[in-house]
Amino acid sequence: MLYFADAPTLVADLATGAAPFSAYLWIGILTFTTYVLAGHMREQVCLYMCPWPRIQAALTDEWALNVTYRADRGEPRMSVKAAKKAEDLGLPAGDCVDCLQCVAACPTGVDIRDGMQLGCIQCGLCIDACxxxxxxxxxxxxxxxxxxxxxxxxREQGLSPVYRLVRPRTVLYTALIVVVGAVMVYALATRGFTGVNVLHDRNPIFVTLSDGGVRNGYTIRILNKRPIERHYSLLIEGLPEDATVDAVGHPIMVAGKPMITVGPDTTEEIRVLIAVPADSGLTKSSDIVFRVVDTASGESATASDFFRIE
Known part of the structure; x- marks a missing residue:
């Protein structure tokens, strides 16, 4: 649930009972579904819902190291006593005693002796049991x-085992991992520390004032991703010079622009009202840009929206 709300705020609200009902409801739903899927439907999840078996089947080949039952050594299966009798008679006897401990240890009930299967998650518990x-x-x-x-x-042909860890398939996979890792590192290294989201009022989209002017309302959320308190100025681009901007609850203005303070590693949601006079010259719907600028570092972030007059 912390993906969908400010994490420190939600944790504090949950502990004090001040969180919204929807938070408790979805935590309950996620807890219940996790318990059911992981505790009672593990086999079905691995076989029918999890994409890993399909991915594994597509990526593996005859040289890939997988959890494997060595049939050349284990077959034919028979009990210890039967194996002893077979050996005395000069008949072949495998090491597998058909104890089924490998099946009992498998979290998805796979019999690895039947070969690679979709339910195998490569956990290796059957190896330990055997x-x-x-x-x-x-x-x-x-x-x-x-x-x-x-x-x-x-081994069935009497040859010694050979392991080929470096082959075209593994080189390609390694290259893909390196490329994806480099992209992730670059994105992390160049990520911004300021974010802004804007939501336009839907009902009503605009309000006509008594003097003939038009006002639009917005909900703006500013994200401060640094561990220090920061001060932002709010600029609206694309409006006439005589437009007025009111950040509700933030009366401090510098050079005609509202100033918003956002705590460390938190978000701040503010209500912004923008009004233009009747003779503003704007079209029916005009594109505008909300820009927040850190007054100390100059770092900025933008979000686009629109202004309606009819």
């Missing part, structure tokens, strides 16, 4: 491990 069983049986661990499909085939 290694525990192998250790108790005195067998080598790693029956389930991070491996590649190519190595499974190579």
């Amino acid at each position: 290694d525990t069983v192998m250790t108790k049986l005195g067998r080598e661990d790693g029956l389930i491990a991070y491996d590649t499909d190519m190595n499974i085939e190579r």
